[in-house]
Amino acid sequence: MAYPYVSDREVRVLSKYFGDPTHRRVGTYVERGGYQALKKAFEMGQDAVIDEVKTSGLRGRGGAGFPAGVKWSFMPKQPTKPHYLLCNADESEPGTFKDRELMRWDPHQLIEGVLIAAYAIRAKHAYIYCRGEFFETTQILAKALEDAYEKGYVGKDIMGSGNDIDITVHVGAGAYICGEETGLMNSLEGRRGQPRVKPPFPAAVGAFGMPSTVNNVETLSAVPHIVTHGGQWYRQWGTEKSPGTKLFCVSGHVNKPGNYELPLGFPLMELINDVCGGMKDGKALKAVIPGGSSVPILNAEECQNCDMDYEGVQAAGSMLGCASVIVMDEDTDIVKQVRRMVQFYAHESCGQCTPCREGTGWMTKVLRRIEEGRGTEEDLDTLLEMSRQMTGTTICVLSDSAAAPVVSSIQKFKDEYLALIRRGERVGVA
Amino acid sequence: MSDITLTIDGQEVSVPKGTTLLRAAEQIGKDVPHYCYHDGLSSPAMCRLCLVEVQGAPKPMPACVTQAMDGQVVETESPLALDMRRGVLEFYLVNHPLDCPICDMSGECNLQDYVHAEGRDHGRSREPKRVFGRDDFGADVLFYGDRCVMCTRCVRFMSEVERDQRLTVVERGNRSVIDTFFDRGLEGTHFSGNIVDLCPVGALVSKDFLYKARAWDLDHTHSICPSCSQGCNIDLHTRDNLVQRLKPRENLEVNAFWMCDYGRLNYEWINHGDRLEAPLVRHGDAVKAMGWKDALSSLVARLGGVEGGVRAVASPLACNEDLAALKALVENLGGGDIVYRMPRAEDEIVLKGFPTMARRRDLAPNGRGADLLGMKRVGGDDGSGGLEDVSDHRGVVVVLGDALADQDADFASGAAVRVYLGTHSGPAAAAADFVLPVTTFAEQEGTFTNHEGRVQRFWPALAAPGMARPAWLVLGALVAEGTGGETPRRADEAFERLVATNGAFAGLTYDDIGTRGALVNDTVPLSGD
Numbered sequence: 001m002a003y004p005y006v007s008d009r010e011v012r013v014l015s016k017y018f019g020d021p022t023h024r025r026v027g028t029y030v031e032r033g034g035y036q037a038l039k040k041a042f043e044m045g046q047d048a049v050i051d052e053v054k055t056s057g058l059r060g061r062g063g064a065g066f067p068a069g070v071k072w073s074f075m076p077k078q079p080t081k082p083h084y085l086l087c088n089a090d091e092s093e094p095g096t097f098k099d100r101e102l103m104r105w106d107p108h109q110l111i112e113g114v115l116i117a118a119y120a121i122r123a124k125h126a127y128i129y130c131r132g133e134f135f136e137t138t139q140i141l142a143k144a145l146e147d148a149y150e151k152g153y154v155g156k157d158i159m160g161s162g163n164d165i166d167i168t169v170h171v172g173a174g175a176y177i178c179g180e181e182t183g184l185m186n187s188l189e190g191r192r193g194q195p196r197v198k199p200p201f202p203a204a205v206g207a208f209g210m211p212s213t214v215n216n217v218e219t220l221s222a223v224p225h226i227v228t229h230g231g232q233w234y235r236q237w238g239t240e241k242s243p244g245t246k247l248f249c250v251s252g253h254v255n256k257p258g259n260y261e262l263p264l265g266f267p268l269m270e271l272i273n274d275v276c277g278g279m280k281d282g283k284a285l286k287a288v289i290p291g292g293s294s295v296p297i298l299n300a301e302e303c304q305n306c307d308m309d310y311e312g313v314q315a316a317g318s319m320l321g322c323a324s325v326i327v328m329d330e331d332t333d334i335v336k337q338v339r340r341m342v343q344f345y346a347h348e349s350c351g352q353c354t355p356c357r358e359g360t361g362w363m364t365k366v367l368r369r370i371e372e373g374r375g376t377e378e379d380l381d382t383l384l385e386m387s388r389q390m391t392g393t394t395i396c397v398l399s400d401s402a403a404a405p406v407v408s409s410i411q412k413f414k415d416e417y418l419a420l421i422r423r424g425e426r427v428g429v430a
Numbered sequence: 431m432s433d434i435t436l437t438i439d440g441q442e443v444s445v446p447k448g449t450t451l452l453r454a455a456e457q458i459g460k461d462v463p464h465y466c467y468h469d470g471l472s473s474p475a476m477c478r479l480c481l482v483e484v485q486g487a488p489k490p491m492p493a494c495v496t497q498a499m500d501g502q503v504v505e506t507e508s509p510l511a512l513d514m515r516r517g518v519l520e521f522y523l524v525n526h527p528l529d530c531p532i533c534d535m536s537g538e539c540n541l542q543d544y545v546h547a548e549g550r551d552h553g554r555s556r557e558p559k560r561v562f563g564r565d566d567f568g569a570d571v572l573f574y575g576d577r578c579v580m581c582t583r584c585v586r587f588m589s590e591v592e593r594d595q596r597l598t599v600v601e602r603g604n605r606s607v608i609d610t611f612f613d614r615g616l617e618g619t620h621f622s623g624n625i626v627d628l629c630p631v632g633a634l635v636s637k638d639f640l641y642k643a644r645a646w647d648l649d650h651t652h653s654i655c656p657s658c659s660q661g662c663n664i665d666l667h668t669r670d671n672l673v674q675r676l677k678p679r680e681n682l683e684v685n686a687f688w689m690c691d692y693g694r695l696n697y698e699w700i701n702h703g704d705r706l707e708a709p710l711v712r713h714g715d716a717v718k719a720m721g722w723k724d725a726l727s728s729l730v731a732r733l734g735g736v737e738g739g740v741r742a743v744a745s746p747l748a749c750n751e752d753l754a755a756l757k758a759l760v761e762n763l764g765g766g767d768i769v770y771r772m773p774r775a776e777d778e779i780v781l782k783g784f785p786t787m788a789r790r791r792d793l794a795p796n797g798r799g800a801d802l803l804g805m806k807r808v809g810g811d812d813g814s815g816g817l818e819d820v821s822d823h824r825g826v827v828v829v830l831g832d833a834l835a836d837q838d839a840d841f842a843s844g845a846a847v848r849v850y851l852g853t854h855s856g857p858a859a860a861a862a863d864f865v866l867p868v869t870t871f872a873e874q875e876g877t878f879t880n881h882e883g884r885v886q887r888f889w890p891a892l893a894a895p896g897m898a899r900p901a902w903l904v905l906g907a908l909v910a911e912g913t914g915g916e917t918p919r920r921a922d923e924a925f926e927r928l929v930a931t932n933g934a935f936a937g938l939t940y941d942d943i944g945t946r947g948a949l950v951n952d953t954v955p956l957s958g959d
Contacts, residue, residue, distance in 0.1 A: 175602070177602075192599065197474070197475045197492070197495055346603055346604070347603060348602075348603070349602060349603035349604070350602050350603070351580060351599070351601070351602045351603045351604065351605070351606030352474070352476040352580075353476050353477075353478050354476075354477055354478050354479070354518050354521050354522060354579070354580070355478055355517060355518060355521055357521075357580065357603060357604050357606065358521035358522065358524045358525060358604055359521055360603065360604070361524070361525070361560075361603060361604035362521070362524045362555060362557065365557035365558075366557065369556075369557070378554075382554050385517070386517070388513075388517075389513065389514060389516075389517025389518070389520075389521075390517075392488070392489035392490065393478055393481060393489070393490060393514055393517070393518070394478060395475065395476065
């Protein structure tokens with residue numbers, strides 16, 4: 001089975017074996033050079049591994065873009081308590097589907113990355129927290145882990161190196177908020193999946209109260225390559241501040257949606273027109289959400305000169321997030337899109353913090369009313385004020401995420417809101 | 431702990447390291463609004479009402495968990511802080527039913543107060559509200575889900591303080607609701623009444639108090655719970671000269687912020703109507719009501735020249751002042767044994783999260799005081815029996831407070847004079863030659879000594895019926911008649927006399943005791959321990 005769409009513009013490092021089911025077998029993986037990076041890491045020692053990852057400039061692929069090597073260096077160098085590595089495989093951001101594919105097609109790459117990272121932060125136990133809905137993925141990952149245990153790549157005295165690292169695959173019950181690192185920890189511990197107040201930060205008090213590091217699947221999958229080839233090698237792609245390759249999940253109104261591994265800094269318009277085969281049915285571009293549902297919307301004009309790296313997207317007025325590009329054509333109803341996204345956040349809000357619990361629900365109702373032609377212009381002011389009071393006022397950023405598309409869509413597509421409001425006024429609904 | 435200095439709203443304040451901004455602000459009299467934070471519980475920082483502006487911080491910080499730092503500049507009333515609070519308050523009202531006119535909490539509701547002080551003058555939400563309805567949580571607790579602000583104080587109380595996880599949050603987002611586990615509810619818990627106090631709004635209400643009174647019609651009086659020897663600090667909430675409910679009062683030395691359900695709901699006896707209202711004097715078969723002056727002079731005349739000494743029965747419900755006055759009378763009449771009876775429960779019910787507090791086995795407030803005054807405990811654990819010596823006595827028999835519910839009509843029928851000082855009619859009153867009406871603890875000032883020897887004051891909350899007077903006043907007058915001395919005029923004078931003649935209480939004054947209580951010097955073991 002070939003992977004749906006490929007492009008010759010791609011640089012396939014992590015996704016090299018996408019579409020090749022034989023690669024899931026531990027034998028095949030080892031034949032193709034697998035688990036050599038782990039062996040090399042053990043020879044290098046913890047600090048050297050961390051330095052190499054720092055050199056590579058690898059940034060967290062879960063959305064925040066925090067340098068992975070720096071994150072690892074926050075962990076105590078002389079463990080007095082057990083350390084834990086948590087791999088965040090609770091990929092739930094609407095528009096994102098890269099971690100699932102990484103685990104489906106190359107589970108051993110992730111396992112090797114987890115082992116190297118666990119070794120680097122001096123953890124003897126790592127957890128891979130999988131999204132509850134990833135049934136097939138979890139089966140594949142669990143089988144791969146079983147094989148790796150059997151071959152001695154995981155567990156006691158790995159490859160005779162004297163290092164013990166255990167990995168547990170933990171399946172969540174399906175909640176977006178469990179992808180927030182502290183919510184993930186609570187869920188892992190068997191509590192309600194609610195984010196925790198920071199400080200204390202996970203590197204001090206994390207899972208089970210112990211120092212912990214949380215890394216995304218894609219981040220950890222890149223680690224074996226960096227260890228094998230060195231940090232400088234990884235910098236041959238991308239920009240100075242955003243080095244390396246990144247999986248772009250493109251969905252929406254393009255001819256060839258899918259996962260594309262490209263160097264960071266790749267121009268957005270080339271991604272749409274070249275890599276993804278252009279807009280579907282030849283329609284005009286209206287808007288793009290460049291980094292998953294929780295980042296501000298870009299209008300067509302802002303997309304023109306947007307480079308897809310952390311700094312470039314920020315300069316264009318949004319965020320790279322986890323590089324989930326949602327493309328919308330000229331016929332898209334922006335208000336409906338925004339309402340649908342906010343509804344998602346209302347559904348997924350854990351309900352701890354008042355602004356998020358009540359604000360997301362209220363926003364949904366207001367947007368729904370506008371959509372039905374029963375809105376007023378004051379509603380837009382209310383939405384903007386609500387958004388302001390939902391931003392930066394809560395424990396985690398879910399409420400900020402719900403507010404971002406509302407604010408950006410009112411700023412950039414106010415005409416669409418007004419048209420709905422006026423239409424309602426015309427027919428006397430409002 | 432070293433002190434640090436920070437500036438809050440332009441005022442400098444020094445606090446020990448580790449103090450939260452909320453506590454630091456309290457020190458300069460700033461009450462930062464908050465729901466989820468409570469002194470007796472953990473701080474989840476989730477209501478987001480206590481957000482304050484901290485100079486240099488990228489976003490507003492929750493004052494309840496943010497630790498004060500040296501040189502920090504904090505604004506609790508800056509435009510940003512007020513804007514955030516106004517926002518949070520409006521969010522609360524999006525789904526709140528605003529049914530204040532029929533809500534038990536109205537008048538003492540934080541949501542009302544905060545919105546009135548800092549909220550918008552009208553809400554902008556035009557949307558339908560979500561509806562949960564009402565649920566019986568068992569025990570004395572009723573749940574109105576629509577009013578809930580999701581502070582989770584109740585959930586945390588049950589898991590952290592009572593340590594019996596009966597409540598939890600189910601669902602998420604604005605569908606979140608407090609719920610019990612299946613049908614188990616709060617039945618069988620011993621402290622769940624506290625979640626009604628903890629609830630900052632009217633989501634958890636007491637079935638016992640439901641629709642009984644409006645908060646603003648209640649008078650609050652500091653008192654001590656009379657239901658066991660723990661001596662929990664409480665307030666009596668009264669209206670129409672009736673006790674409407676009991677509420678715990680903070681005292682970290684005794685009961686923290688809590689009280690048990692047994693004590694909370696054991697107050698109806700104070701309101702019982704069959705009170706003794708006038709002194710009664712028996713002449714043969716006839717009983718005559720008369721004024722205090724005539725009754726007391728008649729009693730003094732009868733006591734003169736009685737042979738055989740005195741036997742007295744006291745009550746552990748009587749305060750220290752009453753008991754000491756009884757002791758003084760008995761000594762004045764030539765001395766004799768004073769005994770008391772006290773029901774005793776099978777087990778202590780310890781509050782696991784605050785283990786120095788328990789519903790004690792001794793089900794009366796002042797057994798310790800009686801012990802310290804040299805009285806002997808008699809009878810069984812059910813509070814009956816043990817009075818054979820008194821009943822057979824031929825001289826004077828004085829009964830204070832004990833209604834003698836278990837005794838025959840011929841109790842002490844051989845005695846020369848039988849005196850009963852009590853509150854309610856009953857066997858003791860029926861068997862007495864002199865019935866002297868006295869007040870309950872709710873109608874007088876006085877002190878109880880709790881199980882650990884802490885003397886604690888209570889204050890009068892109700893008007894005494896008819897001619898009923900505090901027992902220390904009645905007994906003090908009798909002593910004064912006998913000795914030619916002065917009658918104490920106030921409770922503190924009665925207490926001074928107690929202190930002067932009873933070494934265990936040496937050095938204590940009403941001022942020292944205040945509202946927090948003070949320990950006696952002597953620590954004799956409780957009788958029966």
